[in-house]
Amino acid sequence: MMNLDRLKEAISQLSPDEARTHMLHLLLKAEMAKDNPQSKDQLVEDMMNLQEQLVNRAQYGVSSWEPDSSSRYVHIVCGDSFAGSLKLALRKLGLEAEHKIIVLREHYAMGPLWRLHEAVGLARRGEWLRDHINDEYDDRDLYDRAEQVTRQLAAIPHDASIMLWSSGNAYEQTGLRHAAYLIKDMTQACYAIAAAETCYELFNRPDLSIRYVHSGEIPDDKLAEVWKAGVRQQLDAARRSELAREWLELEQTEEVLRIWEQETIQSVPDHYYDDYLMATVEQLHRERGNREFMKAARVIGQALGYCEQYVGDSFLEYRLRELIYRGKLHIKGVPRAMRYYSVRSPAAYAPEAKGPLE
Template sequence: MKDFLAIKKVTDRLGVEELKPYLRFILAEIQLIKEQEEPLEAAASKLIELYDELMGLQEKRAEWTPVPTCTHVHIVIGDSFAGGMKQALRGLGCTETHKLITLRENYAIGPINGLDSPEGRMARCNWFRNHITEAFEAYDEFEEEYIGLLDQLEQIPEQAEVMVWTSGNACEQAGMRHALYLLRNKRNSISVNDACAICEKLYNRPDAFITYRYSGEIPSEKLQEAIVRLDGKGKLCPSDITRLEREWQILTEQTGILRIWQDSTVLEVPAEYYDHYLLEKLDNLKPSAGDNGFLKSARLIGEAIGYCEQYIGASYFEYRLRELIYDGVLEIKGVPAAMRYYSIRRKQRYRQVEARECGL
């Protein structure tokens, strides 16, 4: 289990853009093995070399840590966006002067009450361990991550321009406010830039457009252009920074576990906010023939993510599915260790009750 956690920790910290080349290499090697075009010993040697490289990536992360000579520090929310931003900065050839700090939390879900205290971080860590299936991280690792973040922020030199990236979703908007709160004692020039809005303005046309829900969806080549086109309009004045810091403090006084972005506000909503939405999607999907009405949970969650206007994440939808199972609204076939391992359907008695309520 310890080795698995180490692997999970490394891969979790890689963005999608960073992981793709490794996945392609692994699949290509497997194909060569299947077609017997490469000896097993040679393939195993290559895969072990790849493993060693991946597990050593933690040391390579030091290249993104702020240094005394850097001119810009980009602060992003989420590993996926961080991967795209790294690719963009490499493409622009400015990794020596532009450094990157990543806030890895999904601020849309889980408790954030008192997050800047050890007790608050303990509560958040425990909630994830109790409700999110892939949350293996122990509290000491969670705390180490937070202390590491504070250390990176402290290393930002006075002359560097700090660029906090955000977009129109609760995760990045709350994360941006948290970043500004953590920067409250720094005297650097700070700007806030909406990555999705910038790229939509640059690339969307009446006959072809994309609406991004979070910055991790933006290809690195488009991010490059967004960085080049920044015009300084996002620079914050002291009163703006103070207001956003206070908004973060207000958020951390709330006790809920789900937040959405609505009317330019990070809004706390009930934990069951998306339950009806999930059930509607379930009713509209047709299970495969012979499955006795059971639908793969991964298919339902994929549908829910695809049509949801908010960026919430698959793990929260999967958590709510399990809650609906525990409450007797849904029945299960399989083991709820992960969404790919089980299927669900409405319980018959709930379908009958709803039919009576609708007068059918």
């Protein structure tokens, strides 16, 4: 039996956003498994895989993954969840000595990007996050993360190869462009790896198809196979410059929400998901056969599970609160975190704006 202290240590190392994401995914799968025996077996397998992944991450640590003079490959990825899975995959392949990882921790799908490479832009982003997202954001964290990435990039040897990982969502596609901007003056060979798309090619069959909304959902064993397959695109100087230019264009935008549609990053209004959230509440009312209060976490989990975009629970919860403030939803409890309050719709909704329902 797994040591309880090791499991507690593994959980304590999760970031708040990462912990919520894992919990919401498991709760959604549990809901789907109520009437489906095959889903129950998959839920148990997913929980066991998550347990193994978290404990291995805690055991192996993260400091050894920073770039140094021994690095032959440096992987730049978005988010701790994906980074953790990739580390485990590389370790299982015996590649950790020469493979290092840099993590971009900004959630690029939400929040202002305006002049983000400057102090004024970091300050604006920090202010928006503090005002709208139910997390303990500190401006210092933004500066520290930016300085850490700068330091790690400077440590990459000249003869190493840089691997930029992403999948088909605004979060990682925007991160890909930010990474291209950050390395624009570097001369190392650079490659792009489309994680989810490569998984489709390698593993999907006519009778079994899995769609990964973001790279953090991909199990480490599949990431190992992705790396072994060698499916990657070398980015020449022209393509790197194009991606860096696209980042600078994003830095000129004022919107706080982005989606990935028709192979492009599109800035959309902050209320883009409001009708989708209202429809989710209405669907849950129909399933329950009443209009009683339901936990906000249940609504967010359902919305995340069926959303074709990757936006994250924090932004959806911000919009759920906005719907409450506008009188579209009733509330019971205090909205300091989604576990503390419940919501209900007083009447069947009618869509007001263009969004993901269309």
